[in-house]
Amino acid sequence: MAIRHSILALLQDKARYGYELRSEFEARTGAVWPLNIGQVYSTLDRLERDGLVTREGADGEGHVIYSLSPAGRDEIGGWLSTAVGREAPPRNELAIKLSLAATLPGTDLPAIIQEQRGASLAKLQELSQLRKDVSGAPRTADTARLIVLDSLVFQLEAELRWLDLCEARLVHTGQIAAVLPDAGPAAAG
Amino acid sequence: MAIRHSILALLQDKARYGYELRSEFEARTGAVWPLNIGQVYSTLDRLERDGLVTREGADGEGHVIYSLSPAGRDEIGGWLSTAVGREAPPRNELAIKLSLAATLPGTDLPAIIQEQRGASLAKLQELSQLRKDVSGAPRTADTARLIVLDSLVFQLEAELRWLDLCEARLVHTGQIAAVLPDAGPAAAG
DNA sequence: CGACACATGTAACACGTTACATGATTTG
DNA sequence: CAAATCATGTAACGTGTTACATGTGTCG
Numbered sequence: 001m002a003i004r005h006s007i008l009a010l011l012q013d014k015a016r017y018g019y020e021l022r023s024e025f026e027a028r029t030g031a032v033w034p035l036n037i038g039q040v041y042s043t044l045d046r047l048e049r050d051g052l053v054t055r056e057g058a059d060g061e062g063h064v065i066y067s068l069s070p071a072g073r074d075e076i077g078g079w080l081s082t083a084v085g086r087e088a089p090p091r092n093e094l095a096i097k098l099s100l101a102a103t104l105p106g107t108d109l110p111a112i113i114q115e116q117r118g119a120s121l122a123k124l125q126e127l128s129q130l131r132k133d134v135s136g137a138p139r140t141a142d143t144a145r146l147i148v149l150d151s152l153v154f155q156l157e158a159e160l161r162w163l164d165l166c167e168a169r170l171v172h173t174g175q176i177a178a179v180l181p182d183a184g185p186a187a188a189g
Numbered sequence: 190m191a192i193r194h195s196i197l198a199l200l201q202d203k204a205r206y207g208y209e210l211r212s213e214f215e216a217r218t219g220a221v222w223p224l225n226i227g228q229v230y231s232t233l234d235r236l237e238r239d240g241l242v243t244r245e246g247a248d249g250e251g252h253v254i255y256s257l258s259p260a261g262r263d264e265i266g267g268w269l270s271t272a273v274g275r276e277a278p279p280r281n282e283l284a285i286k287l288s289l290a291a292t293l294p295g296t297d298l299p300a301i302i303q304e305q306r307g308a309s310l311a312k313l314q315e316l317s318q319l320r321k322d323v324s325g326a327p328r329t330a331d332t333a334r335l336i337v338l339d340s341l342v343f344q345l346e347a348e349l350r351w352l353d354l355c356e357a358r359l360v361h362t363g364q365i366a367a368v369l370p371d372a373g374p375a376a377a378g
Numbered sequence: 379c380g381a382c383a384c385a386t387g388t389a390a391c392a393c394g395t396t397a398c399a400t401g402a403t404t405t406g
Numbered sequence: 407c408a409a410a411t412c413a414t415g416t417a418a419c420g421t422g423t424t425a426c427a428t429g430t431g432t433c434g
Binding site: 017018019020037038041042062063064 | 384385386387388389
């Protein structure tokens with residue numbers, strides 16, 4: 001529902017056309033979460049069908065303009081004033097993967113964890129650099145970008161700490177041997 | 190693709206039937222990420238169509254058993270040995286919401302942040318309690334559950350820290366006034 | 379003129395959710 | 407016997423992705 005509501009939020013500011021909605025969305029979430037233009041149009045169709053937006057004729061340049069209906073104004077007001085539900089968090093593919101790998105035979109858990117650490121760390125460094133670049137000249141659109149980047153950085157940092165914890169837990173339950181920096185030959189399974 | 194691969198992972202252990210696959214999945218991700226039984230059957234249909242699983246006749250109790258094909262074994266091997274891609278992280282509704290709210294007029298940012306803090310904190314406490322219960326007697330299935338719970342707890346803690354940062358950033362850019370614990374009357378917008 | 383950005387769509391497909399239908403077996 | 411659990415499906419719908427089709431305007 002994020003896209004649906006994002007479109008309503010942007011229309012709350014003023015009436016806009018499809019292509020413009022994508023531009024405004026991507027100006028904020030940018031390279032991180034691109035938005036397919038086809039989805040904008042089909043979402044606008046559904047929003048009109050549901051009575052949340054109204055399709056105006058043209059705007060002088062011939063653009064197909066959409067504006068918020070009263071029902072749409074209610075909807076977006078509710079979205080903004082109500083917290084994003086954390087009762088049913090979206091599935092986390094990585095958590096599912098480790099959860100399965102840890103309880104099924106024939107998986108190399110330390111390798112999986114190490115592999116993931118590499119990927120997550122690489123992305124974290126890339127994001128940190130991006131954040132540094134963006135925070136240089138904080139224009140209006142960059143405020144939005146910073147918020148998104150901060151979010152991703154915090155999530156990735158948490159992911160890395162979680163990977164450490166998983167490794168520690170598995171050592172503790174004896175599922176894998178502790179990996180010491182300069183370990184000599186240890187007893188293998 | 191998480192469900193698709195989870196089913197393959199469970200089949201790697203041994204041949205199973207639909208209902209059993211759901212049970213095994215939910216034994217690990219449990220109350221957090223329930224799995225609709227209908228989706229199991231339709232996913233199995235697609236997996237069979239794609240040649241990743243083979244539908245065996247019955248198993249003595251009359252169950253519709255599926256087993257991994259060689260192609261399926263390759264597929265799940267690849268999934269387990271390759272890190273979950275962090276290049277295109279899934280959209281975060283909350284990050285999008287704050288990003289939009291911070292750059293559109295007519296939004297009460299402090300209220301949104303405070304509202305979210307309440308919801309996230311409540312969920313965090315619920316999860317912490319759950320984690321305490323589960324970690325009491327670490328049976329095999331509980332290892333999987335713990336991994337999932339740890340993941341959620343870490344993500345929520347990161348979310349709360351991120352909310353603090355957002356507030357601080359907005360104070361810094363002058364978008365909102367600093368909220369002090371025992372603040373007297375301050376200049377309002 | 380050719381490439382690229384602007385602009386609006388449609389179609390096919392994958393994935394996910396909810397609800398419905400149907401029947402066997404188990405348990406109070 | 408009634409209710410719950412086990413077990414296998416189908417149908418409708420919403421959301422999201424990718425690719426395709428089409429046409430205008432601008433810039434080198």
